[in-house]
Amino acid sequence: xxxxxxxxxxxxxxxxxxxxxxxxxxxxxxxxxxxxxxxxxxxxxxxxxxxxxxxxxxxxxxxxxxxxxxxxxxxxxxxxxxxxxxxxxxxxxxxxxxxxxxxxxxxxxxxxxxxxxxxxxxxxxxxxxxxxxxxxxxxxxxxxxxxxxxxxxxxxxxxxxxxxxxxxxxxxxxxxxxxxxxxxxxxxxxxxxxxxxxxxxxxxxxxxxxxxxxxxxxxxxxxxxxxxxxxxxxxxxxxxxxxxxxxxxxxxxxxxxxxxxxxxxxxxxxxxxxxxxxxxxxxxxxxxxxxxxxxxxxxxxxxxxxxxxxxxxxxxxxxxxxxxxxxxxxxxxxxxxxxxxxxxxxxxxxxxxxxxxxxxxxxxxx
Amino acid sequence: xxxxxxxxxxxxxxxxxxxxxxxxxxxxxxxxxxxxxxxxxxxxxxxxxxxxxxxxxxxxxxxxxxxxxxxxxxxxxxxxxxxxxxxxxxxxxxxxxxxxxxxxxxxxxxxxxxxxxxxxxxxxxxxxxxxxxxxxxxxxxxxxxxxxxxxxxxxxxxxxxxxxxxxxxxxxxxxxxxxxxxxxxxxxxxxxxxxxxxxxxxxxxxxxxxxxxxxxxxxxxxxxxxxxxxxxxxxxxxxxxxxxxxxxxxxxxxxxxxxxxxxxxxxxxxxxxxxxxxxxxxxxxxxxxxxxxxxxxxxxxxxxxxxxxxxxxxxxxxxxxxxxxxxxxxxxxxxxxxxxxxxxxxxxxxxxxxxxxxxxxxxxxx
DNA sequence: CAATGCAATGTAATGGATTACATGAAATCG
DNA sequence: CGATTTCATGTAATCCATTACATTGCATTG
Numbered sequence: 129x130x131x132x133x134x135x136x137x138x139x140x141x142x143x144x145x146x147x148x149x150x151x152x153x154x155x156x157x158x159x160x161x162x163x164x165x166x167x168x169x170x171x172x173x174x175x176x177x178x179x180x181x182x183x184x185x186x187x188x189x190x191x192x193x194x195x196x197x198x199x200x201x202x203x204x205x206x207x208x209x210x211x212x213x214x215x216x217x218x219x220x221x222x223x224x225x226x227x228x229x230x231x232x233x234x235x236x237x238x239x240x241x242x243x244x245x246x247x248x249x250x251x252x253x254x255x256x257x258x259x260x261x262x263x264x265x266x267x268x269x270x271x272x273x274x275x276x277x278x279x280x281x282x283x284x285x286x287x288x289x290x291x292x293x294x295x296x297x298x299x300x301x302x303x304x305x306x307x308x309x310x311x312x313x314x315x316x317x318x319x320x321x322x323x324x325x326x327x328x329x330x331x332x333x334x335x336x337x338x339x340x341x342x343x344x345x346x347x348x349x350x351x352x353x354x355x356x357x358x359x360x361x362x363x364x365x366x367x368x369x370x371x372x373x374x375x376x377x378x379x380x381x382x383x384x385x386x387x388x389x390x391x392x393x394x395x396x397x398x399x400x401x402x403x404x405x406x407x408x409x410x411x412x413x414x415x416x417x418x419x420x421x422x423x424x425x426x427x428x429x430x431x432x433x434x435x436x437x438x439x440x441x442x443x444x445x446x447x448x449x450x451x452x453x454x455x456x457x458x459x460x461x462x463x464x465x466x467x468x469x470x471x472x473x474x475x476x477x478x479x480x481x482x483x484x485x486x487x488x489x490x491x492x493x494x
Numbered sequence: 495x496x497x498x499x500x501x502x503x504x505x506x507x508x509x510x511x512x513x514x515x516x517x518x519x520x521x522x523x524x525x526x527x528x529x530x531x532x533x534x535x536x537x538x539x540x541x542x543x544x545x546x547x548x549x550x551x552x553x554x555x556x557x558x559x560x561x562x563x564x565x566x567x568x569x570x571x572x573x574x575x576x577x578x579x580x581x582x583x584x585x586x587x588x589x590x591x592x593x594x595x596x597x598x599x600x601x602x603x604x605x606x607x608x609x610x611x612x613x614x615x616x617x618x619x620x621x622x623x624x625x626x627x628x629x630x631x632x633x634x635x636x637x638x639x640x641x642x643x644x645x646x647x648x649x650x651x652x653x654x655x656x657x658x659x660x661x662x663x664x665x666x667x668x669x670x671x672x673x674x675x676x677x678x679x680x681x682x683x684x685x686x687x688x689x690x691x692x693x694x695x696x697x698x699x700x701x702x703x704x705x706x707x708x709x710x711x712x713x714x715x716x717x718x719x720x721x722x723x724x725x726x727x728x729x730x731x732x733x734x735x736x737x738x739x740x741x742x743x744x745x746x747x748x749x750x751x752x753x754x755x756x757x758x759x760x761x762x763x764x765x766x767x768x769x770x771x772x773x774x775x776x777x778x779x780x781x782x783x784x785x786x787x788x789x790x791x792x793x794x795x796x797x798x799x800x801x802x803x804x805x806x807x808x809x810x811x812x813x814x815x816x817x818x819x820x821x822x823x824x825x826x827x828x829x830x831x832x833x834x835x836x837x838x839x840x841x842x843x844x845x846x847x848x849x850x851x852x853x854x855x856x857x858x859x860x
Numbered sequence: 861c862a863a864t865g866c867a868a869t870g871t872a873a874t875g876g877a878t879t880a881c882a883t884g885a886a887a888t889c890g
Numbered sequence: 891c892g893a894t895t896t897c898a899t900g901t902a903a904t905c906c907a908t909t910a911c912a913t914t915g916c917a918t919t920g
Contacts, residue, residue, distance in 0.1 A: 163876085164876055165876070165877060165878090166877095176878090177900060177901080177902095178900075181879090184878080188897085188898080190898060190899090206657075207657055208640065208877065210641060210877095211586075211640075212581050212877040215581055215906065216904075217905085220577075231799060233597055235596070236596045239623065243623065252633065254590070255621035255623070256619075257605065257609065270573065271618075275576060275577050276576045276577065291571035378799075411805070433744075434773075434800055437777055437804075438803075438805075529906085530906060532907095540869075541871075542870090542871095543870060543871080543872095543909075546907060547869085547908090550908080555869085556867080575906050578905070579907050581877095581908095582874070582907055582908045583907085584875075641876095
């Protein structure tokens with residue numbers, strides 16, 4: 129009964145059947161789409177198994193049958209129902225990449241790396257923007273528990289809880305999580321930040337301010353440590369008044385500089401935990417009549433696309449963004465193929481890119 | 495039990511637990527996760543129907559039963575299999591937003607609008623980056639045919655082919671497509687571009703160059719038309735040598751200026767079809783010793799986040815990005831709820847935002 | 861008190877594809 | 891030539907949740 133009903137609604141071979149207005153079967157001979165293996169099987173006069181096989185593993189079906197089925201499938205525009213397929217096979221070939229903020233250009237290139245590797249291995253990538261909200265992260269993570277996706281690459285320092293047995297199909301990129309069970313890829317933030325500050329030191333700077341990122345993020349802690357160690361190496365006494373914190377936004381960079389200036393701090397260089405804060409810093413400096421780099425040198429971190437186009441262009445630490453993405457996806461695929469592979473923490477290196485926002489320190493400003 | 499497990503996995507509080515190695519069923523008494531309604535039903539001593547009802551429509555289950563089932567579900571960490579559910583109900587509450595390029599900050603805000611409305615209506619949004627590739631667009635669109643997503647918001651000027659009957663569950667945002675069956679939301683590009691050029695005219699500019707976007711995109715054609723019409727209004731004869739084309743990238747903006755300058759064209763203002771090309775243009779101008787806005791005024795289009803932070807900050811046309819997203823998602827939801835709603839082309843207005851990159855024309859440079 | 865209605869729950873069909881197992885025909889072997 | 895593989899295909903079980911329809915028990919009503 130309800131079968132018949134459904135078929136007529138969906139397959140609707142019949143005459144007018146007149147769902148909507150006219151549209152008689154004459155002037156709209158538009159073949160109704162066939163939707164199920166069953167129907168394809170009936171039309172091709174083979175069994176559903178053969179249809180399925182012709183589509184999934186063509187080599188085990190005889191040449192003639194295969195061609196015939198493909199012809200029918202094509203002619204009728206049949207697309208297998210992925211839900212049914214995935215339900216049965218328990219895999220989706222879909223992975224979700226969680227990023228805190230699509231507006232942050234840093235992630236774009238990472239995503240591209242992820243997608244390259246994913247496509248090579250027959251996976252599709254869907255992006256979920258979390259806005260660093262635990263709830264949103266969790267919502268996307270639940271897609272894995274609910275079997276709508278095979279795995280997750282998360283770019284925050286948290287690992288969402290996924291109620292499944294065994295290894296979580298999660299890889300962490302750009303950030304890192306302490307959990308030794310979770311594979312991560314990230315750069316050596318201590319070394320990179322150190323290199324940035326070392327460079328400022330070689331330019332003669334000694335009063336080097338620092339704008340940290342959120343301390344909840346381990347990589348920010350590392351960058352700060354890199355800064356500290358570099359000062360130690362240079363035998364520059366740490367001046368905690370020169371270290372401020374921001375939230376990675378352009379505005380935070382501006383505010384940090386406003387704060388330092390209003391406190392009357394003197395510094396000839398600023399190292400920022402990311403490029404956007406560096407952009408904000410540059411802007412605040414110049415709106416206070418301080419020239420970059422003549423009066424104050426500025427160094428960022430990430431090397432986002434716009435870093436090249438600020439004026440002056442930004443000296444920064446270039447993260448291997450594409451490699452981070454590729455590596456993360458590679459590890460996730462390994463993990464999906466074999467839940468036994470041991471988790472790894474993979475550390476890439478990041479290099480200093482010298483551009484126009486840094487210059488040797490000059491005697492004294494003012 | 496499993497809670498404890500999870501905590502130990504995530505927070506990694508516990509002792510060794512020794513993840514690998516042994517793992518005999520004795521020292522790993524880890525309760526296997528329950529995965530199906532059936533199991534939950536058995537444990538709760540009710541039928542599968544009751545479990546399903548308790549989860550889907552709690553109000554039709556008696557208070558006591560409901561609480562009991564919820565308790566069991568929670569205790570065992572059961573997540574219903576979304577594939578099975580979606581297969582049965584034939585809806586996923588998932589929509590895919592296709593964007594040409596995540597690196598383009600213009601889309602970020604649009605996405606946010608989409609997500610706001612989506613969440614209000616219980617939909618999740620997944621993003622697909624297409625890199626303007628037809629193949630990629632098609633791949634994501636196939637998810638709808640394969641029933642993995644309910645609908646699509648596309649931000650390009652193409653509508654992917656989806657082999658289904660009736661109305662395509664597709665809405666077009668930011669761009670627009672000719673197909674009258676597809677709803678679109680976009681701004682009045684002719685008027686907006688006109689306003690930008692009108693403004694330059696009121697500043698005294700008469701030699702106004704134009705950097706167009708790809709002509710395959712209808713909105714770019716419109717922006718160009720807006721430019722033309724504004725010149726007509728101002729009785730400025732069109733000088734086709736001043737109109738160039740770019741591909742929306744920063745580099746394209748640079749190249750366009752290089753080209754104009756190398757041709758010896760003289761102009762005191764440039765209107766660019768998007769902000770990134772405007773950023774490139776500013777950079778190329780200043781690297782040729784031309785000051786913005788003293789020598790040349792620059793106007794962009796979009797008002798991306800960085801437009802405020804260039805130096806000088808960029809005068810541009812602010813698209814109502816959030817509204818574009820919200821409206822698109824609203825229309826898509828309407829369409830999903832009722833395939834009969836007539837398609838609409840919704841046109842929003844975009845306003846000029848005057849910042850530092852424009853100034854009155856001065857006598858003559860050099 | 862029988863009749864009727866309603867609330868709560870159970871049974872089983874259903875969605876669409878995959879695939880283990882079964883079958884039949886053709887090919888290979890001793 | 892009968893026995894054994896091999897190949898191609900078919901039949902039916904399976905994945906897991908939803909829900910139409912059936913059933914049961916109890917309250918309401920005339």
